[in-house]
Amino acid sequence: MVADFSIAALVRSNPAFAGKVLAIGRSLAPHAELDAVSPRARELGIRPGMTIAQARAISSDLAVVHRSPAAESSAHSALLDAVESVSPVVESGAPGCVWLDLAGLHRIYNGEEEITAELVRCVRRVGMEPAAGVAANKELAHLAARCGGVRVIEAGREREFLNWLPLDMLGLGKSDRGDDLETTLARWGMRRLGELARLNPDAVGTRLGRRGVELVRLARGGSSAPLVPRRRAEFFVETIELEYGIENLEPLGFVMRAMLERLAERLSMRALVAGDITLAFGMSGHRSFSRRVAVAAPSNDVRAILTLINLSLEAAPPEAAVESIRIEIAPRLPRPAQTDMFLPPSPAPDKLQTTIARLAALCGPGNVGMLRAENSHRPEAMRLDPFAPPAAPPIPENAVAKNVTQLVIRAIRPAREVEVMCSREIPEFVRGENLGARVISIAGPWRRDGEWWFGFNGGDKCGFIRDYYELGLEDGGVYRIFRDLNSHKWFLDGAYD
Amino acid sequence: MAALPKPSWSKPSSPIQALRLPSHIPLERPQPLVFSGVFRGYELTRKDRRLSSGLAPLDALIDGGIPRGRISEITGRAGSGKTSIAASFAAFATRRGEVAAWLDASGAFDPESMAAAGVELARMLWASMKMKTTTASRMARATLPYARFAAGPLARHQSAIVKAAELVLEAGGFGLVVVDFGEAPRALAHASALRIARAAERSGAAVIAIAPWRMCGTFAALSLAASRTQTSFSRLAPGSPVMFDGLAVDAMVARNKLGGTGRRVRVRALVDPVPIPNPSGLHPQVRISASS
DSSP, X not given: OOTTHHHHHHHHHOGGGTTSOXXXXXXXXXXXXXXXXXXXXXXXXXXXXXXXXXXXXXXXXXXXXXXXXXXXXXXXXXXXXXXXXXXXXXXXXXXXXXXXXXTTGGGTSSHHHHHHHHHHHHHHHTTOOOOEEEOSSHHHHHHHHHTSSEEEOOTTOHHHXXXXXXXXXXXXXXXXXSOBHHHHHHHTTOOBHHHHHTSOHHHHHHHHOHHHHHHHHHHTTOOSOOOOOOOOOSSEEEEEEEEEEEOSXXXXXXXXXXXXXXXXXXXXXXXXXXXXXXXXXXXXXXXXXXXXXXXXXXXXXXXXXXXXXXXXXHHSOOXXXXXXXXXXXXXXXXXXXOXXXXXXXXXXXXXXXXXXHHHHHHHOGGGEEEEEEOSSSOTTOEEEEOOXXXXXXXXXXXXXXXXXXXXXXXXXXXXXXXXXXXXXXXXXXXXXXXXXXXXXXXXXXXXXXXXXXXXXXXXXXXXXXXXXXXXXXXXXXXXXXXXXXXXXXXXXXXXXX | OOOOOOOGXXXXXXXXXXXXXXXXXXXXXXXXXXXXXXXXXXXXXXXXXXXXXXXXXXXXXXXXXXXXXXEEEEEOOTTSSHHHHHXXXXXXXXXXXXXXEEEEXXXXXXXXXXXXTTOOGGGEEEEEOOOOHHHHHHHHHHHOTTGGGSSSHHHHHHHHHHHHXXXXXXXXXXXXXXXXXXXXXXXXXXXXXXHXXXXXXXXXXXXXXXXXXXXXXXXEEEEEEEXXXXXXXXXXXXXXXXXXXXXXXXXXXXXXXXXXXXXXXXXXXXSSOOOOOOTTOSOTTEEOOSOO
């Protein structure tokens, strides 16, 4: 569990609050009471329940902020992710409190101390300082964690721990009859749980109702609730509520970078990578904005993801100042790969995915991948597939060296319109952008037509019919030029090189 | 005056003992110091650190192939056959199972003819810097903070292609990276060429730069100048349609840090290539026109 969770969540979402004299008030008026205070404020003597005016009299540096449900929700999800990276069986409790089942973990870790050390390390990675308790049941573990730090209650020594525990740690509340339990027990002379454990539960139940019986069972080390594991999260979400609206993309990117870093940390702890991203902005005037950003190559590279988001937002920015940001990431499994010692090296899958994501951010998502010719009669028809190189084949022992090679064409996409002067329908001179030369040699025409079988599209006839030529020009180049017989225009399609 | 005692070594009665090593002690030769990251020259000339083109005459010209971990340039004007030569290196690398990248400044990559040239497109990562001007400027603003000081879209493409080359080389595992600067590139800054060269050295990938003129200056280990010497149009029979056969390309070693320069070879790049039998096993098409 995380003590002072509402404060810890605020500090996590805004690290500038770390180490500050901070408190959460019910309102910002001077007479408003404080709900929670930071450890630094507690050191100075500020306590929850004080008014803001009283707290300011103790420390003028006190910063009072509102509670942030969005930050608490994100922090609780992060806490669950951190804990799930240690054990698969996790139950979500009150905000800032989770339970996990340690059964079977002894095959991985040497004892409870190592498990708790790992837990603490994981929770620190998501930006919070945890307290952990290990015990035979949920209630006992919760009490052990509430004592602070890391506390392991060994089996058979529960009563020893409970005997010592003061009753006011439990936050008893009211009995079934509406009496204040803590006051009632104090009137009976009960100060510690051990004293309560010695009472007859039936007698306590007669006087205090069901709550009293539960208290006695707890004091005797019994449990009333089994651990109910939660379902695995399908999305990773970070939410932040801003104190002021952001109108420019640059500061928005600055805020989102911190959120993405936290999400990437959570994903990497679960050995996952970021897939598609859904942005949801709350804007001024109660408007909302949402955008789905496709990630071609799942990766945890924050810079690449942020660049993709920036490109998407620049193309169609939000129409008003952004007041809250919600980033939802669909997790993906990293691509596994088994390398072979005797085959040529290939890029590591994670590095390759990151590189493709960065390239996509640099060049645009539609400009990176594996380019293939489409199954079509149009020479310019091509398809861009995600790049995933197959496993390398065995290296051929005796590859025969050739002495001729295939001539390659440098494509011009889209085909550039040119002016062609003909004599008796034979091209004689070609003029266009950066081109102007007499025709020396001609091969063709070669007719290509197709797609007529698609019929009509909105009144226009589908299909193309073109005459292709290979023209050797006076400037030395050999070009592929076609005449579109539908429009009777000439186009430069490529140059042999 | 007392006489000085004679030194003991001058006594003829005490012969000098011959120092003899026992035969079972192995003689240790001094080993050269090995520093990580420091290349020794001969490593570059090893055959296994070269990437072949699969073209016998061309490989004979450049001592087995282009050096890995270095930049090699293939220059020539439009229609000179430089792209076909680069494609032959890409075909050899991808058929061998290596992963290659083609960084395309002008969007000239034609998958159909590349596949016909033997390039396994499944192992070829393609990235194009060609985009709409508005997109390009947006990208440049978003990703290249200094690009706004450049002259225009060409410079932005150039910055992007240098950045892309660095990204690919830093990923590691690529056997070949082809950087196609297009038909009208701006001069590449020394710093950019140096960055690519450093990245290539770290990754060990062979880097081919295709451009009309030399781009990488002193940072290129090898520079092949391609020029078209013959264009072949023919007809199979009188009265039949004229066919475009292909080009005869002269490849000349314009710069070579690891060997001589000035040598040239003729390579045929055909639309429909048929291997020419070469029973002698020699490379008769290689003719030396100048010595290094």
